[in-house]
Amino acid sequence: MSQQEQKRISRREAIRHLGLGTLALAGGYTFITGCKFGGKKGDDAPGKYVMAVRKDNVTGREVSLLGYGCMRFPTYESDELDNRGRKIKAIDMKKSQALIDHAMKNGVNHFDTAWNYHREQSATAIGQMLKKYPRESFTLANKMPGWLITSPEKAQELFDEQLRRCDVEYFDYYLCHAISTKEGYDKPYEEFGGYDVLAKEKENGRIKRLGFSFHGDKELFKYILNKRPWDFVLLQINYIDWVDQEAEALYNELVKRGIQCMVMEPLKGGALASLTADANEILLEAAPDKSIASWAFRYVGSLPNVLTVLSGMTEMEHLKDNLETFTDFKPLTDEERSVLDKAIAEYRRYPQIGCTACKYCMPCRYGVDIPSVFEAYNKCIKESNIPDMNGPQDDKFNKKKRAFLATYYNTVPEGARADRCIGCGACKTHCPQKLDVPELMLKMKQMVKELEK
Ligand code: SF4
Ligand code: SF4
Incomplete structure (x- = not known):
């Protein structure tokens, strides 16, 4: 069916x-599995994981199929107050460093940050955490906050500041962030000259690959793709949005044009880490030792035009489970697909x-x-x-x-x-x-x- x-x-x-x-859209991110994590592949010994990689089709650079989204690091309540008098959550650097080290040790080499993540603290944090690793051992993505661009000078200032915050000489991947309307693209990048600033930075070698992250419809997607040359696109893909949000059509458009795709929201904001009890049961019966989340990751990882799948991992448990999934990665078989289809049909029976x-x-x-x-x-x-x-x-x-x-x-x-x-x-x-x-x-x-x- x-x-x-x-x-x-x-x-x-x-x-x-x-x-x-x-x-x-469920917010929580709770794993449901039929067994405990760990076991042979789940311990900390280096070299036990063989992370799946995909090749960038232009640079030939190998990028880990599991990418680290830097928007959900562990946090603690700081003494600083926001403008509503609430305690601000700061990044817990010790816990975050442990996650990044474990990820690096086990083959994750792609990290994705943005201007606004963690109240503008993410870029500095990931820059510090990666500092001890040779620059060529990882790829780093950052994104232009188009909503702040008012002139080419402003775009330049923002870009320079991003390099400074991350403490790097260049970004491997750089994106125009969260394009969802025509105006949201045209104004900052065409009218205010943002695109030309970024194209120049690409010529200068401070951007290796230039793309955009997208949340709009098919027509807008084609408009932007036709407007300028792009190296890659970051899309929201998961097995629910594949149908509901036209993700299939957007993905196929990229395939047609030979443009590689990165994936965000593979768990749909955490909603696919646990479905309904009956839907979970279908998946657990088929694979008792696999988490519900692993099915969602394997679904997107099975798409051949995907370069990397971003996951914002807060807990070591999330990271270890994802490492299990992307180790010696195997695309979903036809049989597994029909099991997943059955679980999706059950999940869709009663929309929340x-x-x-x-x-x-x-x-x-x-x-x-x-x-x-x-x-x-x-x-x-x-x-x-x-x-x-x-x-x-x-x-x-x-x-x-x-x-x-x-x-x-x-x-x-x-x-x-x-x-x-x-x-x-x-x-x-x-x-x-x-x-x-x-x-x-x-x-x-x-x-x-x-x-x-
Ligand atoms: S029903 Fe009420 S509480 Fe729920 S989303 Fe609407 S306004 Fe908010
Ligand atoms: S009576 Fe019903 S319709 Fe009127 S405000 Fe209350 S919940 Fe809404």
């Missing part, structure tokens, strides 16, 4: 079951509600605790405890029904549940996620009423 078909079916299923919400608990919709005059109602529903999805309202009312149904109601009652106090919603709509206009709160409340109310019978 193609992913397109799966998507259509999953949408139908979602409507049939309840029709609640849109797919949520995209509530971020920001509470802009609160308070509700009628007492409904809106984010808690959605939290309860999403929790049941994660635990695969949504009863199939159209299926047989068998033992499985009754078990899920009991679990669903218990979660709902425990999460949302009486008087704050969906049954108090009168559908006034006052909350709807405040929701930045554009959720149809009254409609969702009505469906939740009907579902609970049905289950309570």
Whole structure:
């Protein structure tokens, strides 16, 4: 079954079951595996890992298929306060250095930072951490914050400062950061001369390869690719966005043009490190000793035009698991692909509600605790405890029904549940996620009423 078909079916299923919400972007990053990490390949002894590498198709440089994203280093609460009086999180250099050393020791040689990561502390931090290694032993990527460019001089100043912060003579890969609109590209890079500054730096050898990171649609992608020569592109690719965010079309456009691709968000912000309980079970049954995250990494790593896959690793556990995945890397087999397709179809059966608990919709005059109602529903999805309202009312149904109601009652106090919603709509206009709160409340109310019978 193609992913397109799966998507259509999953949408139908979602409507049939309840029709609640849109797919949520999970923030957490928790590994689910059938076994402990470590073992033969998981210890610290150097040389035990053979990291997969891909060759840059122009320079011939070997880049590790697992790249280190420098936006999620371990942090601690510093004494410094931000403008809202909250303690600022600073990079824990000792823990971060241990991660970088372990990564280097085991073949990871690509590091990716940007102006704004860790409140502008990332570039300096990774520069310091890599200082003890010969410059040619790693490749370093940095990105131009286009939103700060107001003139060619400003672009030059930003670039010089980035070299200074990283304490390097050149960047192996350099990107125009986070292009998502035509204006967001045209203004800084064409009108204010940013591209020409970077092209000049490439001639000077202070940029080896020039590209951009992208979050827009197909038309904009082609517009930028046609506008200037580019050496590579950083794209958001994972097995959900392959279909949902046109990642397949963008990737294929690069293949057509012979431009290599780097990958960001292979776990979709952590969401694919753990699916729903039932979807996880499908993957764990097929590979009990592999993490759920490993399937997502192998999915993107199996794409031949991918140069490197970035992962922002905060914990040693994340790094070790990823090293396991990219050691003697094996692309997904057809059989594994069909297992993954099955798990994706299961995962898509019940889309989570995209509530971020920001509470802009609160308070509700009628007492409904809106984010808690959605939290309860999403929790049941994660635990695969949504009863199939159209299926047989068998033992499985009754078990899920009991679990669903218990979660709902425990999460949302009486008087704050969906049954108090009168559908006034006052909350709807405040929701930045554009959720149809009254409609969702009505469906939740009907579902609970049905289950309570
Ligand atoms: S629509 Fe429902 S949840 Fe929203 S404010 Fe009105 S009563 Fe409260
Ligand atoms: S405003 Fe929207 S996203 Fe924020 S808590 Fe309310 S429903 Fe959730």
